[in-house]
Amino acid sequence: MNSSDCEPTPQNLTASILPPVLITELIIGLPGNLIALCIFCYHLRSWRPNILFLFNLIVADFLLLVSLPFRIDNYLQSDYWRFGNAWCRINLFMLAVNRSASIGFMTAVAVDRYFKIVHPHLKVNKINSRQASRIACFIWIVVILLRFPLLTNDLLVENTTMSTSYCRSFSGKNPSLGIKLHYMVYVGEFFLPLMLLLFCSIRIFCILRQRQMNKVKKVQRAIRTVLVIVGVFIICFLPGIATGLASLYLQKLGNSYCKAYTLTGQLFTMSIGFTYLNSVLDPVIYCFSSSMFRNAIKLYINRLRLVELELVLRRSTMSASDG
Numbered sequence: 419m420n421s422s423d424c425e426p427t428p429q430n431l432t433a434s435i436l437p438p439v440l441i442t443e444l445i446i447g448l449p450g451n452l453i454a455l456c457i458f459c460y461h462l463r464s465w466r467p468n469i470l471f472l473f474n475l476i477v478a479d480f481l482l483l484v485s486l487p488f489r490i491d492n493y494l495q496s497d498y499w500r501f502g503n504a505w506c507r508i509n510l511f512m513l514a515v516n517r518s519a520s521i522g523f524m525t526a527v528a529v530d531r532y533f534k535i536v537h538p539h540l541k542v543n544k545i546n547s548r549q550a551s552r553i554a555c556f557i558w559i560v561v562i563l564l565r566f567p568l569l570t571n572d573l574l575v576e577n578t579t580m581s582t583s584y585c586r587s588f589s590g591k592n593p594s595l596g597i598k599l600h601y602m603v604y605v606g607e608f609f610l611p612l613m614l615l616l617f618c619s620i621r622i623f624c625i626l627r628q629r630q631m632n633k634v635k636k637v638q639r640a641i642r643t644v645l646v647i648v649g650v651f652i653i654c655f656l657p658g659i660a661t662g663l664a665s666l667y668l669q670k671l672g673n674s675y676c677k678a679y680t681l682t683g684q685l686f687t688m689s690i691g692f693t694y695l696n697s698v699l700d701p702v703i704y705c706f707s708s709s710m711f712r713n714a715i716k717l718y719i720n721r722l723r724l725v726e727l728e729l730v731l732r733r734s735t736m737s738a739s740d741g
Contacts (some may be wrong), residue, residue: 467550478519499585567596
């Protein structure tokens with residue numbers, strides 16, 4: 419017997435810690451992304467390639483925000499899933515697509531910055547919005563195809579002792595070929611983009627030092643953009659990959675490691691709080707990546723201040739007339 423035969427158990431530690439974290443992320447992330455969506459749709463007139471990639475990042479975040487309330491309910495119910503097998507598959511598919519698409523479009527923004535600074539004369543820097551849209555469509559198609567096994571496999575894990583069901587994409591119960599592909603994608607989509615992001619960061623830094631351009635404002639913003647993306651990437655996705663690999667390793671060990679496997683499984687589930695944090699932090703990337711987005715935010719804030727000032731003036735006028 420191996421640890422794949424360990425009986426699935428309710429994640430009580432997760433059920434007590436994760437719901438408040440996810441609720442907070444939903445409360446902060448939803449308004450932030452709605453404001454960002456309004457700015458992109460109504461205030462940005464030029465849809466350059468990096469703007470298109472950022473817009474698709476918002477779309478990916480909304481997939482998470484639509485699915486997140488069901489996961490919150492799941493953890494509030496002590497990890498018991500009560501929405502059926504079909505919605506379990508759809509829910510985990512949407513959450514996985516959010517993660518993969520977020521990684522894909524963050525990487526696209528960083529690579530776009532890399533080419534503009536390190537190789538400014540290449541033709542790739544002259545792509546138009548239509549070509550950028552094709553790249554975005556290609557990213558979505560690849561993401562959906564790689565995550566499609568989540569829609570075709572049974573993801574409800576039964577606890578025969580407690581007669582309950584758990585909705586989990588990572589389970590020790592003899593995973594099928596499609597779920598094994600899901601495992602490989604989960605690992606590969608972290609390490610490959612991370613190496614690419616680190617390469618872009620190092621190359622940008624070295625080139626700027628050679629050209630002595632590191633004090634130019636436009637170049638400084640580009641450096642900050644890539645560094646912010648790398649920071650968000652590591653903060654949001656490293657805890658999940660570390661605990662996930664530990665769980666997969668313990669899954670292959672003997673039956674005596676069931677307790678360790680259960681503990682790492684709970685730590686992996688709790689790391690989801692970091693993974694979903696990307697929807698809260700993505701508006702920070704928008705601010706660093708697009709001067710038009712920053713200007714639109716400033717304009718929006720100034721308008722709010724004017725409205726507040728008008729209200730104060732009206733109240734003072736009304737109180738003066740009453741007096």
